[in-house]
Amino acid sequence: MSEQIVYALEVFANGLMSGVLYALVALGFVLIYKASGIFNFAQGVMALFAAMTLVGIQNGQVPFAHLINAVLGTHIHHFGWHIHSVLALIFTVGVMILLAVAIQRFVFRHLVGQEPIILFMATIGLAYFLEGFSDLMWNSEIKTLKFCVAEGTCLPQGMNMAIDEAAYNAFGTGFFIDNLDISAAIVAVMLVIALVAFSQYTKQGRAMRAVADDHQAALSVGISLNFIWILVWSVAGFVALVAGIMWGAKSGVQFSLSLIALKALPVLMLGGFTSIPGAIVGGLIIGVGEKMFEYCFGTGQCFGGIINLGGATENWFAYVLALVFLVFRPQGLFGEKIIERV
């Protein structure tokens, strides 16, 4: 096999891996939209808040330390402990559940029956609030995220040497796959299986699906909308936490994590706003599409380099790709076709 083909395959495989990371973010959007019809603009900021909370708890950081010090003239920053990652994860899930309760109690309970655009605008407000709240609670410094399930068993990073060596032996050239991306793919598969199992085989999951299908009908059979929405926001919070861990492990936990939502939008446009498999497939298509386009036309590696756009095509090409799909399937690949009859 020629080196050029191996390189193309390497780009393709890395595109798939990037797609999994995009899908992780998109999943949170889908869950909330499917159950409540709300496009949650704050999903990216939830990932930031969740990751900051995880690192803060792990490192024993005192929440609101700057505020406390400014008001009381103290100099406290840390409790002086370091909590095991798994324990910190459990506490963080607890915080995300509390956040879901607060969001439902103080924001959306007062907006029942409002137009979707009002609900959407409420999530924009929520995003800005959470941004500031995260900074105030855990400060703006970049935090290093090290997630270990046991001593010496941490979230791996760096080139997978086994794949690289196998490719070298077979084709005479290496093959780069990041261990973190492999971990993200495994976690994403487990997450999707868990979400599908939860929604198919548990009472709460079936209630969630009933609410997603028809609010009024669900209410009429005694399902509590309040409870289901808290449940959905909690699950979306957990998905945001997973996305925050995966992205934060690479770049450090910092404000820019909130911008990963931008990567999910073309995935949602392509996969549909109401489909969990759509988020996964959409993520993979966008990931592969943007990487292959950059490889072929961004850097002029294909067709003798007749088209070389000079790079940095990924951000805009993802949206172009999604728009092309929308021309043929306006509801997205897996979205529900909405037919409104007069």
Place this chain on the structure above:
Amino acid sequence: MKKIFVTAIAGLMAASPVMADLVFPSLSYRTGPYAAGGIPFADGYTDYFTLLNERDGGIGGVKVSVPECETGYNTEKGVECYESTKGEGALVYQPLSTGITYQLIPKTTADDIPMHTMGYGRTSAANGDVFSHTFNYPGSYWNGASGGVNYLLETNGGDISGKKIALVYHNSAYGKEPIRTLEELQKKHGFELSLLPVDHPGQEQKSQWLQIRREKPDYVMMWGWGVMNQVAIQEAANIRFPMENFIGIWWSGAEHDVLPAGDKANGYKALTFHNVGRDFPVFADIQKYVVDAGKAAGAGDQVGNVLYNRGLYAAMLAAEAAKTAQEIHGTKDITASMMRDGMEALEITEEKMAALGMPNFGPSFSVSCENHGGPGLVGVTQWDASSKTWSLISDFKATDIDVIGALIAEDSGAYASENNIASNCN
């Protein structure tokens, strides 16, 4: 009785001249995606002036005030900050953003307020004959590009012909700044240059680093800011690119840029125009008069960090220019126009820096009407992951003035003709 009291007060006020504060606004960004870089700079800038107030009673006996305005690294907000603070008697602006700098160049010139863009902004503003109110001493991006190439020449026995250098840059006006200079230097030294743009914010760089893996450049230079830095260093570690061959500009060389990559970032290098660490007498004073006194701008945990030192250095240069202005004009209560004169006559010597508790903190230099850019000396720092410290591994050295000077003349000449600017120095 009341009449006597009022007369006495009026007499007292007439007898003693009123000294207003010297105002040095800080256009900072403590929020948003670039806050991690904005906070230490703003802390260093404010803490130095607090030190002068607490230890020396201000500058020349006049207290200093540093009103802070949050820009969020947003150009529109930066301009709003300028408009809302210039009426307070602002002496000099340090916008800490190339975008804001470009917007403020005509405004500050019209308002007769100087602007200092140290190591950023419009490089050709070094030509004071055209840019009367903008100063970018002691160095600019083009000095950075040339300094990086000079360092590679030095480590390759003076010959880098045939070597491959990749530039990974933020796909913005800031990131594109060094390209012209590097292209000129490519012609002169015969190295191969490849350009790899990264879109804002820079969280996803897989394509660029796969390309680097394929093309195997000898060196990678980086013009990044914010999350782009951390991701690039992590990706370089992932593909096992040798860190000692990876050199960032001074905005890609702070502690928070390398810490997320852990031990794998060991050996990464960054260019600089000032010294690093806290092994300078001034920090003992900062600790005593500012941090321990509870008057630090932040939590006091940034003292000695690379960007804190940069803010401190910027404040020191501003304070020295204010002193020069006071001497030139024979008054303690200087205006922005006088401050501009002080900046243009600024002379920084090693003796002066040593007296300030900052020996060898930066290069010695002097500013003139024609040269607002200073000497453009560039040093190199390297990260030691085990001790988590930066150290200066190459002293401040001269850059290629022949190449840079011609580019400055070309760019500033174009600006002058577009804006009908006559010579300021004749």
